[in-house]
Amino acid sequence: MSLIQTFSQQCLYSSYPTPGPYVPVKLRVSCYSPASPAERSEMRFGLPSKGRMAADTLDLLKACQLSVRQVNPRQYVAEIPELPNLEVWFQRPKDVVKKLVSGDLDLGIVGLDTVSEYGQGNEDLIIVHNALEYGECRLSLAIPKYGIFESINSMRELAQMPQWTASKPLRVATGFTYLGPKFLKESGLKHATFSTADGALEAAPAMGIADAIVDLVSSGTTLRENNLKEIEGGVLLESQAVLVASRRSLTQRTGVLDTVHEILERLEAHLRAVGQYLVTANMRGSSAEEVAERILSQELLSGLQGPTVSPIFCKRDGEVAVDYYGIDICVPKKSLYKSIQQLRTIGGSGVLTCPLTYIFDEETTRWRELLLKLGL
Numbered sequence: 001m002s003l004i005q006t007f008s009q010q011c012l013y014s015s016y017p018t019p020g021p022y023v024p025v026k027l028r029v030s031c032y033s034p035a036s037p038a039e040r041s042e043m044r045f046g047l048p049s050k051g052r053m054a055a056d057t058l059d060l061l062k063a064c065q066l067s068v069r070q071v072n073p074r075q076y077v078a079e080i081p082e083l084p085n086l087e088v089w090f091q092r093p094k095d096v097v098k099k100l101v102s103g104d105l106d107l108g109i110v111g112l113d114t115v116s117e118y119g120q121g122n123e124d125l126i127i128v129h130n131a132l133e134y135g136e137c138r139l140s141l142a143i144p145k146y147g148i149f150e151s152i153n154s155m156r157e158l159a160q161m162p163q164w165t166a167s168k169p170l171r172v173a174t175g176f177t178y179l180g181p182k183f184l185k186e187s188g189l190k191h192a193t194f195s196t197a198d199g200a201l202e203a204a205p206a207m208g209i210a211d212a213i214v215d216l217v218s219s220g221t222t223l224r225e226n227n228l229k230e231i232e233g234g235v236l237l238e239s240q241a242v243l244v245a246s247r248r249s250l251t252q253r254t255g256v257l258d259t260v261h262e263i264l265e266r267l268e269a270h271l272r273a274v275g276q277y278l279v280t281a282n283m284r285g286s287s288a289e290e291v292a293e294r295i296l297s298q299e300l301l302s303g304l305q306g307p308t309v310s311p312i313f314c315k316r317d318g319e320v321a322v323d324y325y326g327i328d329i330c331v332p333k334k335s336l337y338k339s340i341q342q343l344r345t346i347g348g349s350g351v352l353t354c355p356l357t358y359i360f361d362e363e364t365t366r367w368r369e370l371l372l373k374l375g376l
């Protein structure tokens with residue numbers, strides 16, 4: 001097959017599978033019988049089976065004490081022992097989205113770019129957590145730095161180039177055959193055609209196959225190495241890993257909403273805690289308020305809501321007395337050493353630090369937003 005398929009050919013491939021039974025080809029466990037969305041009672045969680053998202057997704061779940069138990073890496077079904085009645089299915093990222101739409105999965109983790117491309121605005125897809133803090137990239141239009149594009153630096157300038165006509169449109173290579181055309185249409189670039197390829201899109205302009213590309217950019221190295229540039233107004237989407245669920249499953253399938261609540265709480269509590277340290281120390285003082293005042297006079301020691309200051313009771317001359325206070329503060333890892341220095345200057349001693357696993361807040365904003373979206 002040639003590097004680039006034409007857009008019309010690609011359209012044939014991108015139609016959704018019809019909803020219904022899904023029989024995994026490589027499944028070696030016989031206890032999983034195929035069931036239609038309406039028949040099955042277990043919840044299904046789709047995770048990326050390959051690519052850069054796969055390992056990071058498993059790592060994130062593990063950090064939330066939701067380790068995925070997979071008997072062997074070629075087996076596409078697994079479980080999370082902490083979450084009963086839930087099956088994990090490993091699928092290509094785009095298939096996670098397609099199967100959420102068809103009702104063969106209930107929840108999934110993939111990049112927002114994949115949800116937007118393959119979900120195509122489908123209202124059944126609900127982003128439950130929009131920032132899992134990995135897989136960060138952007139979907140961007142890029143053009144060559146050289147030739148007729150040398151002085152073109154914005155989408156407006158690109159759209160106004162006299163070169164693009166009905167008979168000689170701008171040729172765009174992209175794997176994003178839904179988002180790409182939609183974006184160019186909205187940008188006022190009337191004359192554009194699209195072709196698609198599975199990878200190495202950045203080569204298309206130099207090979208003379210395309211004038212521009214729409215592809216994912218992270219560090220920008222691939223574009224730079226291929227003499228391409230992004231332009232003002234050319235970012236279609238900022239993406240990172242997200243937790244996505246099917247509205248139908250959330251509202252109709254027993255247990256899905258509760259499970260999503262638990263997963264969401266663990267994700268939020270973990271992501272809040274990442275990079276945070278708990279610092280405990282002792283401080284001599286005349287009262288808890290006086291100690292708190294000293295701590296709050298330091299820029300880095302205000303903690304999440306403020307320091308916890310607790311009296312340390314000791315026995316002096318047969319009486320209970322308080323000379324020292326124990327303090328607990330949360331500080332970001334990047335300012336840990338500076339915080340300890342500040343603590344010492346105001347009399348802190350016996351300083352202990354430990355990384356935090358979870359910070360559970362009151363009910364999370366995302367949960368409230370989800371209930372609102374579901375009309376609950």
Ligand SMILES: Nc1ncnc2c1ncn2[C@@H]1O[C@H](COP(=O)(O)OP(=O)(O)OP(=O)(O)O)[C@@H](O)[C@H]1O
Binds near residue numbers: 052094136218240
């Ligand atoms: N360079 C990148 N840096 C960070 N995240 C990226 C990058 N490229 C892609 N991603 C994110 O990772 C997701 C998976 O990309 P990946 O390239 O691993 O899989 P794929 O493109 O679906 O598979 P393949 O490239 O093997 O066809 C993308 O949908 C996107 O959200």
Ligand SMILES: O=P(O)(O)OC[C@H]1O[C@H](OP(=O)(O)OP(=O)(O)O)[C@H](O)[C@@H]1O
Binds near residue numbers: 198199202217219
């Ligand atoms: O801005 P950068 O950090 O250079 O990353 C961007 C590249 O990463 C992705 O490709 P990937 O590595 O997934 O290869 P692929 O084209 O085979 O999907 C994307 O399609 C870009 O080519």
Ligand SMILES: [Mg+2]
């Ligand atoms: Mg890729």
